[in-house]
Amino acid sequence: MIRAVPHVAAMAPYALADLGGAGTVSLVQNESAFPPSPAALAAGRAVLEQMPLYPDPEWPDLRAAAAQVQGLDPAKILCGAGSMELISCLIRAFSGPGDHVLGTDYGYAFAASAAAQVKAGYVKARERELTVSVDDILTAVTPETRIVFVCNPGNPTGTLIPNSEILRLREGLPENVLLVADQAYAEFADADNDPGDTFALAERGDTVVLRTLSKAYGLAGARAGWGYFPTAIAGEVRKLLNPNNISIPSQAMAAAAMRDQAHMRDVVAKTAVLRDGFADGCRALGLEVPQSHTNFVLIRFASASQAQAADRALRAENLLMRGMGGYGLGDCLRATICSRDVMDHALDVLKGVLA
Known part of the structure; x- marks a missing residue:
């Protein structure tokens, strides 16, 4: 057998x-x-004749659109088949047997599955009143902790902590611990939480911020997500990404959707x-x-x-x-x-x- x-x-x-x-x-x-945006649907239809070709592995237009909307450096953006691919590759790149990935009571369950794939332990910090608690995360950090994974807004709770708490969490973590802020639902909270606060953390070299086109942009079927990465971390994650991970129509739709704010x-x-x-x-x-x-x-x-x-x-x-x-x-x-x-x-x- x-x-x-x-x-x-x-x-x-x-x-x-x-x-x-x-x-x-x-x-x-x-x-x-x-x-989704009519512009996104039109962009997808316009490139259907290119289907005999492989997708561009550099996602140039999608990177440019995300950078334009958020005021970011496109060179620090990586794109994935939804944010799930980026989560999986981050955990594969930066944890392994004997390491811990630290999440929260009600954090996104896929992070636990991705940790199990590399024989890393998945540990949960307590949430209070169904809400992420920075103090409890910091208390749960051990020498084995390699990655701290926080969903904000939370899934499945829908609750939110202010970005000032994410900044406080980063300041309290050891320098050798990677912080991953999963912001799949952030567009529903950006009016209350300035996204620039968290994106700026990537400039430190120890934090990744993830977003997706599946929720507010209505493109779950396109499987397109992106993240803002420190250069060194992006280089390691890029080794694990499928080089043709987002189809030509999906890239076109995602870029057009991003531009139709x-x-x-x-x-x-x-x-x-x-x-x-x-x-x-x-x-x-x-x-x-x-x-x-x-x-x-x-x-x-x-x-x-x-x-x-x-x-x-x-x-x-x-x-x-x-x-x-x-x-x-x-x-x-x-x-x-x-x-x-x-x-x-x-x-x-x-x-x-x-x-």
């Missing part, structure tokens, strides 16, 4: 979302409720209206919903059994939210913000469950 190497054989597969069957409306994967801001604003209205409706039913700075909300029920009853009732109406048992939040469901009629329908179902 052909066997995998022992540490891979011992791994649990990454938990994929249950998308239900035909006719199911998914509120599971934090996809955009709105289509007006469309992105309109999507963020409309999503926030739907999100906050749904969250208020849930709170009126007596449910706990942390203030979200993303395109989803975390709904906390009185018990795990009540959350399961809500899940069954939603499924009966062909609505599917994400169970949070894998994060130790068995009393919670996470709901992606969808169109108003979908959110109203979901709220009606929850009313019935709690009646």
Whole structure:
């Protein structure tokens, strides 16, 4: 029998979302409720005749667009097939057997899977009230810590800490510990958190900031993400990236979407209206919903059994939210913000469950 190497054989597969069957409306994967920029779609169509060619491995237009929007040096930008590829390559490049990757209680679960792939330990620092705690992260650092991984805004919580706390975290970490700030949902919070504060940390040589086109830009299917890297760290990560990782149409769509900031801001604003209205409706039913700075909300029920009853009732109406048992939040469901009629329908179902 052909066997995998022992540490891979011992791994649990990454938990994929249950998308239900035909006719199911998914509120599971934090996809955009709105289509991408028309300019992005036009840019993708315009390059379809180039499909016999390999994509440009330097992503020049996407790099230029991200640099232009954020006021960054394009030479320090790396692009990946979503930010997941960049996370995986960072962990592979800078940790290994005996090392620790330090995350938080409710940080993005893929970081733990990526750590397991290289036989590094994944350690969780406590969150307080479903929110990242810099003090608890600093307390959890040990001599084995190689990478500290922080999601801000958080997934699956939606909570946010100010960028001043990210700066305080960096100042408190040892110089030989890499800080990775995963900002997949940052466009929903940039009005409250000046992004320049964190991007400037990359100039120190010890911090990476990651972003994606999957959320606010509505391009989850394009698989395009990017990050701002210190030069030396970028050089090591680049060795591990697939050299043709983002397709020609995806690069074109992502660059055009980045340049259409007006469309992105309109999507963020409309999503926030739907999100906050749904969250208020849930709170009126007596449910706990942390203030979200993303395109989803975390709904906390009185018990795990009540959350399961809500899940069954939603499924009966062909609505599917994400169970949070894998994060130790068995009393919670996470709901992606969808169109108003979908959110109203979901709220009606929850009313019935709690009646």
